[in-house]
Structures are given as structure tokens and as C-alpha cells.
Amino acid sequence: xxRSYFSFLNRIIVCGPTALAFIVIPLSVSAQDVNxxxxxxxxxxxxxxxxAEHEAMKQELEALKATVRQMATAPxxxxxxxxxxxxxxxxxxxxxxxTTTSTVDExxxxxxxxxxxIKETFPGTTKFLLAGYxxxxxxxxxxxxxxxxAAFNALFLWKLTDRLFFEGEMELExxxxxxxxxxxxxxASYLLNDYMTIxxxxxxxxxxxxxxxxxxxxxxxxxxxxxxVYDGIFPESxxxxxxxxxxxxxxxKLEYAAFVANAPGLITESDDVSEIGMLDFDNDxxxxxxxxxxxxxxxxxxxxxxxxxxxxxxxxxxxxxxxENILQSxxxxxxxxxxWLKGLINLRAEWGWSHVDHFVYDADGSQGFGPLxxxxxxxxxxxxxxxxxxxxxxxxxxxxxxxxxxxxxxxMHTPVGFDEQRWTFGLNYWVTPSAVLKLAYEVDDxxxxxxxxxxxxxxxxxxx
Amino acid sequence: MTxxxxxxxxxxxxxxxxxVVSCGGLTWLIGCASNKPSGExxxxxxxxxxxxxxxxxxxxxxxxxxxxxxxxxxxxxxVAMMHMRVxxxxxxxxxxxxxEFLKSSG
Numbered sequence: 001x002x003r004s005y006f007s008f009l010n011r012i013i014v015c016g017p018t019a020l021a022f023i024v025i026p027l028s029v030s031a032q033d034v035n036x037x038x039x040x041x042x043x044x045x046x047x048x049x050x051x052a053e054h055e056a057m058k059q060e061l062e063a064l065k066a067t068v069r070q071m072a073t074a075p076x077x078x079x080x081x082x083x084x085x086x087x088x089x090x091x092x093x094x095x096x097x098x099t100t101t102s103t104v105d106e107x108x109x110x111x112x113x114x115x116x117x118i119k120e121t122f123p124g125t126t127k128f129l130l131a132g133y134x135x136x137x138x139x140x141x142x143x144x145x146x147x148x149x150a151a152f153n154a155l156f157l158w159k160l161t162d163r164l165f166f167e168g169e170m171e172l173e174x175x176x177x178x179x180x181x182x183x184x185x186x187x188a189s190y191l192l193n194d195y196m197t198i199x200x201x202x203x204x205x206x207x208x209x210x211x212x213x214x215x216x217x218x219x220x221x222x223x224x225x226x227x228x229v230y231d232g233i234f235p236e237s238x239x240x241x242x243x244x245x246x247x248x249x250x251x252x253k254l255e256y257a258a259f260v261a262n263a264p265g266l267i268t269e270s271d272d273v274s275e276i277g278m279l280d281f282d283n284d285x286x287x288x289x290x291x292x293x294x295x296x297x298x299x300x301x302x303x304x305x306x307x308x309x310x311x312x313x314x315x316x317x318x319x320x321x322x323x324e325n326i327l328q329s330x331x332x333x334x335x336x337x338x339x340w341l342k343g344l345i346n347l348r349a350e351w352g353w354s355h356v357d358h359f360v361y362d363a364d365g366s367q368g369f370g371p372l373x374x375x376x377x378x379x380x381x382x383x384x385x386x387x388x389x390x391x392x393x394x395x396x397x398x399x400x401x402x403x404x405x406x407x408x409x410x411x412m413h414t415p416v417g418f419d420e421q422r423w424t425f426g427l428n429y430w431v432t433p434s435a436v437l438k439l440a441y442e443v444d445d446x447x448x449x450x451x452x453x454x455x456x457x458x459x460x461x462x463x464x
Numbered sequence: 465m466t467x468x469x470x471x472x473x474x475x476x477x478x479x480x481x482x483x484v485v486s487c488g489g490l491t492w493l494i495g496c497a498s499n500k501p502s503g504e505x506x507x508x509x510x511x512x513x514x515x516x517x518x519x520x521x522x523x524x525x526x527x528x529x530x531x532x533x534x535x536x537x538x539x540x541x542x543v544a545m546m547h548m549r550v551x552x553x554x555x556x557x558x559x560x561x562x563x564e565f566l567k568s569s570g
Contacts, residue, residue, distance in 0.1 A: 129536075129543035159543045167547060194556040212551070219528045246553040255553040298553070303522040335526050344525070433529035463528075 071102070127159040132169070133434075133463040135217045139224075141455040149174060153184070153216070163191040184237060196245040203242055206257035207296045207310025208234045209331035210350050210382075218463030221346070221386045222426045223438050224455075226407035228380025233354035233409070234327055235264060235281035235312075238292070255298035255308075263290035263314035264325065268361055273369050274415045276361050277376040279316065279325065279354070290315040290322060298331075306333045316356060323357035329381075343389035343398070351381030372415075380409030388430070401428040403440070418448030434463035512557075516565025519558050527552065533569035541566045 132155040140146035151173035158166040169185035187201035204212045210229045214220055215236075225231065240261030247254040265280035265287050294312030301307075310329040315322035329352040337344040355377050362370020388401035403426035410419045426440035442455040514522075524530045536544060541563060549559045 127539070127543055129540050129547075131544065131547075157543050157547050159546045165546050165550060189550050197550050199550070213527045216528075244550070244553065246555050248555050248557075253553075253555065303526070306526065333526065337521075337525060430529065433531050434535075 129157040131155040131157060131464060133216055133218045133461060135459060135461045137223055137457065137459040139455060139457050141453050143451055143453050151217070155185075165189045165191075195247060196243065199242045199244065200240075202237055202239050203259075205235050205238050205312075206242060206244060206259055207294050207312050207327065207329055208236075208350075208352070209296070209298075209308055209310070209329070209333070210348075211236050214348070216463065217459065217461035218434050218436060220461075221384065221401070221403045221428065221438075222405055222424055223440050223457035223459035224424075224442070226350075226382035226384075226405065227409040227420060227422065228378075228407070229329070229350050229352055229382065232380060233279075233352055233378050234329065235279075238262070238294075239284060239286075240292075252302075253300040255300070256295065258295035259293070261292045261294075262286040263288065263292040264316055266317040266323070266325075266356065266359070268317065268359075269367060274417070276369070276372065276415045277356060277359070277374065278414075279356065288315070288317060288319055288322065290319075294327070296329075304334055304336045307331070317359060321359070323359045324355075325357070326353075326355045328353045337390060339391060341387075342391040343387060346386040346388075347384070349381065349383040351379065353377075353379040374414070376414055378409065378411040378414060380407070380411075382407035386428075388428075399430045401430065402426070403428060412448055418446045418450040420444065420446045420450070436461050514561070516561035516563075517569075520562045520565055523552060523554060523558060523562065524548075533566045536566075536570065538567040538570055541570065 132153045134153070135149075135151045137149045137151075138146070139149065151171065153169060153171045156166075156168040156170075160166065166188045167185055168183070168187075171180075171182040171184050173180050173182075183202060185202055185204060187199045187203040189197050189199040191197050206212060208229060210226065211234065215225060215230055228234075230236070238259055238261035240259055242257055242259035242261075244257035245255075247256070262283055263286065265283035267275050267278045267280050270276055292312050292314035294310065296308055296310035298306055298308035308329075308331045310327075310331075312325075312327040314325050316325040317323050329350060331350040332348070334347040335344070356375065358373060358375050360370070361372045362368070365371060382405055384403065384405040386401055386403040388398070390398050392398045403424075405424045405426070406421070407424070408419070408421040411417075412419045422442050422444050424440055424442040426438060428439075429437045431437065438457070438459040438461070440457045440459075442457065444452045444454050446452055521530060533541075545554075545559060545563045545566070548554060554562070
């Protein structure tokens with residue numbers, strides 16, 4: 001009994017799983033069929049339909065791949081709008097994926113741009129600009145040893161707010177076998193309103209058009225600067241406060257600047273007698289305690305023309321013997337880029353006058369040249385024409401610029417004792433709009449027995 | 465008032481007094497009438513019909529060669545243009561239009 005029982009049990013153990021497998025597998029297959037189709041068998045029509053759908057999906061996939069490759073190799077992913085990735089009649093799910101990806105990329109770029117703009121509004125972060133210019137030059141002047149020269153002017157600009165602005169300019173140059181560092185400009189400007197700005201500090205002389213607008217070496221058309229208006233009878237910069245702005249009058253404009261500043265000093269003692277009676281414009285300590293008042297008015301009737309008048313008036317000399325000083329200037333500028341000229345023509349002229357009232361120098365004769373008494377009247381200026389054929393097709397020719405300048409200073413009836421006039425012919429080649437190579441020859445003529453000094457000059461100037 | 469004007473004329477001369485008093489007074493009046501933040505265009509300003517590119521060409525070339533808009537970044541142009549607004553006496557409209565042109569063309 002026991003033996004037959006165990007034999008029966010053994011058969012169940014061996015055959016059971018086999019039988020169970022035969023029962024369960026068909027049921028399982030049947031269950032899967034139920035889930036995928038409504039019947040137990042796939043008909044030929046259904047098969048063909050599925051095959052057609054499969055082929056269509058394969059084509060769509062290939063189209064998608066091609067679109068993705070195209071987007072990946074595009075130069076500016078955000079520049080072009082997303083292209084349709086699949087045929088218009090096909091399913092739109094993949095197309096939506098590509099379009100969404102492209103939109104997200106565009107949004108990301110816009111957010112990055114906005115972040116940058118917001119960051120830029122923070123004072124002291126990105127509102128700073130380092131500009132300026134550098135110069136290398138060679139000068140061969142008759143009666144002097146030829147020499148190479150170099151200079152570097154760094155211009156620091158800060159926009160602190162929409163109204164507050166600061167500019168500082170440092171000049172590094174070789175002079176008397178040493179490197180000189182000069183603070184040319186250190187001015188804080190505040191826009192009081194749309195037409196009026198107040199400036200405090202050291203600023204370029206507003207009454208002198210050449211100094212304020214033209215003296216930068218990459219702007220000035222010739223290697224050297226005109227007599228009288230630069231390093232002559234006018235100061236280059238002023239230490240004080242200025243009020244300036246512009247008044248639009250219909251289609252014209254009226255520019256103005258008014259300033260108060262330290263007055264120049266009067267040279268009453270010097271080892272070089274020719275300097276007696278001259279003005280010392282580096283009177284930063286304001287020796288004498290005088291105040292200079294001045295200004296400039298410029299009128300622009302049409303965009304090509306600007307005419308101006310400047311004046312500065314002050315007392316100069318020792319406090320108890322101060323005399324009157326008046327500086328005046330007139331300037332005319334005409335710049336036109338016209339087709340009929342086939343280029344850019346540039347006409348500039350400025351003339352200035354300096355008057356120092358009657359003063360007795362070396363009154364007691366202790367310096368060995370006095371007593372010497374005179375009114376110090378000097379005047380001078382320049383006229384310049386430049387032409388550049390910017391409308392010609394030839395790249396080399398249209399970057400060439402011819403320049404001619406006549407400049408003069410009259411100071412015969414001062415201790416200097418001679419007048420000087422010069423004719424300068426120049427040829428420039430503009431490498432970029434702010435980089436120029438200049439060649440010039442200067443014919444010099446002095447009267448009063450002084451030696452003429454013709455000069456050959458070369459200069460490379462780069463503005464940045 | 466006459467006494468003050470006489471003293472000003474005596475101190476800085478007639479031309480200087482004309483510069484300081486007339487320009488200062490006129491500008492103050494215009495400015496007060498349209499006191500807006502920098503860069504905003506005032507009503508009745510000059511050149512309403514001119515584009516930024518045109519104003520850029522007209523104003524910049526008066527002193528120096530025109531520099532490419534791409535030579536500075538938009539943020540740098542903002543600083544450079546504020547410098548030029550003060551130095552070259554640009555009107556707020558000119559400043560705004562030229563700056564927009566430079567930033568969009570760079």
C-alpha cells in the first residue's frame with residue numbers, strides 16, 4: 001500500500017509540472033493575444049496595415065534624424081526657427097518634441113541675455129571701458145638730431161548711473177630722457193537734465209576746439225600739432241567746474257560750455273628771457289589765487305558745418321600786481337562725405353588771440369634784463385584740408401588720405417622775438433578706422449633772424 | 465538784476481557774459497520743462513525723422529572716422545556713448561538713437 005502510494009506520488013511529481021506546462025502556456029499565449037487583438041488570429045489585411053504603419057514610422061524616424069543632424073550643424077541654433085521634422089500629414093508627436101526643444105533653447109538664450117542685461121545694470125560691474133590711443137613716431141628736423149618717440153594715453157571711462165559719469169586720462173610719454181606721466185583729464189560729470197551737464201575736476205579746455213575734439217593722435221591728421229592752438233597760447237586743460245550741453249533749435253544745434261577754473265600763472269622770472277610774459281598753464285596750485293572764467297559756443301546750422309567762438313578771462317600775476325588776461329578763439333569745421341566728391345573732405349580752421357595787459361617785469365633789475373615793460377599780445381592758428389577717396393573701389397586707394405595744413409604764430413613783439421609759419425604736406429594710410437600711418441613733410445619759415453627748421457615726420461597712431 | 469548783470473559783464477567781459485547767461489538760462493528753462501532720465505526723447509526734439517544710423521554717420525564723422533558697431537560690445541557702447549554725449553554735446557535723442565543702432569548692429 002505504502003509502496004503503491006509512493007509510486008503514485010512519484011508519478012504525480014514527475015508528470016505534474018509537464019502537464020501543468022501544457023495547460024498554462026497555451027493559456028498564457030491566449031491571454032497575450034487577447035490583449036493585442038480582438039481575435040485570436042491576425043488577418044492578412046491587419047498585417048498589411050501594420051506593415052504600412054511600420055514603414056511610415058521608419059520614414060518619419062529618418063526624417064527626424066535628418067532634422068536633428070541639420071539643427072546640430074546649424075551655425076546659430078537660436079537664429080533659425082524650427083523646421084518641420086516630418087511630413088505634414090504624418091503624426092505630430094515627434095515634430096512637437098523637436099519644436100519644443102528648439103523653443104526651450106531659444107528661451108534659454110533669452111533668459112541668458114536678460115540675465116546679462118540685469119547684471120549690466122549693477123553699478124561698478126560692466127559699466128567700465130578702457131579706451132585711449134598709442135603712438136610711435138620718428139622725426140627728423142633740420143638743426144636737431146633725428147629721434148624716435150612713443151607715447152601712450154589711457155582713457156578710463158566709468159558710467160556709474162544714467163546720470164553720473166567719470167573719465168580719467170593718463171598720458172605716458174618720453175620727455176628729456178625720462179618717462180613723464182601726466183594726468184590729462186580727471187572729471188566727474190553729472191547730467192542735470194537732458195540739455196545740461198555739470199563737470200568737476202580736470203577737463204580739456206572747452207574754449208579750444210582743437211584740444212577738445214582733434215588733438216588725439218588717431219584723430220589729428222598730421223604727425224605734429226598746429227602752432228598756437230596746441231601747446232601755444234591756450235591751456236590744454238582746466239582745473240575747475242564746467243557747465244555744458246546742447247540746445248536743439250529746429251534742425252540746428254547750439255552747443256555751449258561755460259567754466260570757472262584756476263587762472264594761468266604769469267611768468268615773471270625765468271633764466272630764459274624769451275619766457276618772460278608768457279602764461280604758465282600748469283598753475284595747478286593756482287599761484288596768485290585768481291579765477292579764470294570762460295566758455296565756448298558752437299553752432300551747427302547743418303550737420304556738415306560747425307562754427308564756434310571761445311573766450312577765457314582772468315587776472316594773472318602776483319596778487320598785488322595782477323593784470324588782465326583774455327584768450328579768445330574762433331573755429332570753423334566742415335566735414336562732408338559726398339558721392340560727387342567720391343570721398344570725404346575735411347576742412348578745419350582755428351585762430352586764437354592771447355592778451356596780457358601791460359606789466360613791468362624785473363622792475364628792480366635784479367634779474368639782469370629789466371625793467372622790461374610790455375603788453376603781451378600773441379595770436380595764431382591753422383587751416384587744414386584733408387581728402388580721402390572713400391567711394392573708390394580700390395581698397396588701397398580709398399584708405400589713402402592727403403592732408404595739407406598751414407599754421408602760424410605771431411609773437412614778434414614779445415620777448416620771443418619772431419613769427420613762425422609752416423606748410424605741412426601729409427599722406428596717411430588708414431589701416432582701420434582708428435589706426436593710421438602718417439607721413440609728412442613740413443616747410444618752416446621764421447622771421448626775426450630765427451632759423452627755419454624743415455622736418456620729415458612719420459607716425460603710427462592707434463585708437464582703441 | 466541789472467546790477468548783477470553789470471558786475472558779471474565787468475568780470476568776464478561782454479562775450480563771456482552772453483555765453484554764460486543766455487545759454488545757461490535758456491538751457492535751464494528747456495531742461496526743466498523736459499526733465500527726464502538720460503536717454504529719453506523729449507517732445508519736440510530735433511531730428512525726429514533721422515535714423516540712428518544716419519545720426520551716427522553725421523555726428524561721429526564731424527570729429528573722427530566712423531568706428532564699426534562691432535568694434536565694441538553693447539555694454540561698452542553704453543559707456544562710450546555716454547562719454548561722447550558729454551564730449552560731443554549730443555542731444556538726448558541723438559544719444560538714444562545712435563546707441564540703439566550701435567547695440568543692434570554690433
